[in-house]
Amino acid sequence: MTSNSSHPTSSSKILDGKKVASDIRSEVSLKVEQLKKEDKRAPNLAIIIVGDDGASHTYVNGKIKACKAVGFDYTLMHFASTISEDKLLKHVDQLNDDEDIDGFIVQLPLPEHISVEKVTERIKPEKDVDGFTNQNFGSIVSKNPLILPATPFGVMEILRRYDIPLEGKHCVVVGSSRLVGAPLSMMLLEEGRATVTVCNKYTTDLASHTKEADILIVAVGKPNLITKDMVKPGVVIVDVGTTRVEDSSSKTGFKLSGDVDYEAVSEISSYITPVPGGVGPMTIASLLLNTMRAYEQQHLNG
Ligand code: GUN
Numbered sequence: 001m002t003s004n005s006s007h008p009t010s011s012s013k014i015l016d017g018k019k020v021a022s023d024i025r026s027e028v029s030l031k032v033e034q035l036k037k038e039d040k041r042a043p044n045l046a047i048i049i050v051g052d053d054g055a056s057h058t059y060v061n062g063k064i065k066a067c068k069a070v071g072f073d074y075t076l077m078h079f080a081s082t083i084s085e086d087k088l089l090k091h092v093d094q095l096n097d098d099e100d101i102d103g104f105i106v107q108l109p110l111p112e113h114i115s116v117e118k119v120t121e122r123i124k125p126e127k128d129v130d131g132f133t134n135q136n137f138g139s140i141v142s143k144n145p146l147i148l149p150a151t152p153f154g155v156m157e158i159l160r161r162y163d164i165p166l167e168g169k170h171c172v173v174v175g176s177s178r179l180v181g182a183p184l185s186m187m188l189l190e191e192g193r194a195t196v197t198v199c200n201k202y203t204t205d206l207a208s209h210t211k212e213a214d215i216l217i218v219a220v221g222k223p224n225l226i227t228k229d230m231v232k233p234g235v236v237i238v239d240v241g242t243t244r245v246e247d248s249s250s251k252t253g254f255k256l257s258g259d260v261d262y263e264a265v266s267e268i269s270s271y272i273t274p275v276p277g278g279v280g281p282m283t284i285a286s287l288l289l290n291t292m293r294a295y296e297q298q299h300l301n302g
Contacts, residue, residue: 012266015238015273017154020161021281025070028288032071043295044073045129045287046095046104050088050114051081055244056107063105066284072291075101085114089122096124103129103294105287126297129290132179140186146297147290152184154282155217155238156191157289164215164236164271166192172213174226174259176200180219180240188217206230223257228264237265237272240279256280 032042045067049060060076067074077091088106095104104127106119120128125135131149139145159166171194175181181198188194199209207230210216218226219240231237241259258275266272273279 010266011233012237012269012272015158015162015236015271015278017158017273017278017281020158021285023161024157024285024289025066028070028292031292036071040299041100042071042073043102043291044075044100045291046075046077046098046101047107048077048079048088048091048095048104049107050079050083050110053109056109060107062284063287066288070288072288075104081111083114085118088114088119092119092122096122096127101127102298103127103291105130127294129287129294131183131290137178137183140183141190147293148187148286149179149183150286150290151180151219151240151279151283152187153290154279154286155184155240156187157286158273158279158282159192159215159236159238162271166194166215168193168195169214170195170197170212171215171217172197172199172209173217173219174199174206174210175219175221175240177219184217184219218259220259222259224259224261226260226265228261228268231265231269233268234270235268237269238279239273239275242275242280 035042047060047063049056064074064076079088095101108116110116110119120132121134123133125133125146128136128147131147131153136147137149140148166188171188173181173185173196176198185196185198188196197209199206203209210226210230211232213231213235215236216231217238217240221241221243223241223243223245237260239258239260243257244254245257246253247255256276262272262274
C-alpha cells in the first residue's frame with residue numbers, strides 16, 4: 001500500500017481507488033481477450049444521457065473511456081432535455097429487448113419532467129448494470145445477488161482489496177440515499193457482518209455517532225461536513241462525496257471536493273480515500289464488472 005507521501009504529517013494510508021480500478025480493468029480486459037479467442041463477441045454497454053449537464057457528460061466520457069480500455073463495445077444515446085418521458089421509456093424498452101446490448105444505464109440526473117423512478121424501474125433487472133432497480137436493491141439480502149448497486153459495490157471492493165476487516169466493526173454511514181447510503185448499509189450488514197449505524201439529515205448530534213466509527217463512510221455531497229474533531233484516531237475513512245466547487249487555479253474553473261476535510265482528518269485516520277481518485281474510479285470499475293456479469297448471466301450460463 002502507498003503511504004501518503006504528499007502529506008508528511010499524515011498517519012493515513014491512501015485507499016487508492018485509481019490503482020484498484022486499474023487492476024480491475026486489467027482483470028476485465030483479460031476476460032474480454034479470452035472471449036475473443038473463443039470467437040465470442042465482447043460485452044456491449046449502452047449509455048443513455050439526456051440534456052447537456054457538463055458534469056454528467058464528464059462522467060459519461062469516463063465510462064466510455066473505461067469501456068474502450070477493456071475492449072467492451074459501447075452504444076451512446078444522447079437525447080435533448082426536451083425529450084418526453086414516454087419517448088425515453090420507449091428507448092428503454094428497445095434496449096431491454098435488444099439482444100446485442102448486455103447492460104445499460106440512464107445517466108442521472110434527468111430533467112424534472114421525467115420520473116427517475118419510472119425510468120429506472122422500466123430497466124430489466126438483468127440489464128440494470130447500475131444496480132438501481134428495486135429488484136437489484138432487494139437482491140442485496142438474497143443468497144445470490146444478481147447485480148449489486150455500482151457505487152456501494154465499489155466501496156465494498158476497495159475495502160476488500162485493502163484487507164480492511166469489517167466483521168464486528170462499527171461502520172457509520174452518513175447519508176441514507178437510495179443509490180448509495182441505504183444499499184451500502186445493507187451490504188455492510190449482510191456481506192460485511194459489521195455493526196452499522198446509518199445517519200441522515202435528521203440525525204441530532206452527528207458527531208456523537210461519527211466519533212464512534214471504526215469505519216466511517218460519508219455520502220452526502222457537502223464539502224468538509226466531517227472535520228477532524230468528529231472522528232477517532234485510527235478510523236478508516238471512505239469519502240463518497242464529489243461536489244464541484246469553484247477553483248480559479250484550475251484550468252476548468254472548478255475542482256472536486258469530498259465530504260471530509262481531507263488535510264486535517266488524514267492526520268489521525270489510518271486509511272482514507274482521496275477525492276478525486278478514491279470512490280469515483282471504483283464506481284466505473286463496478287460498472288465494468290456488472291456489465292461483464294450481465295453478459296455472462298445472459299449469454300454464457302443462461
Ligand atoms: N449520476 C451520478 N452518478 C451516477 C451513476 O453512478 N449512475 C448513473 N446512471 N447516473 C449517475
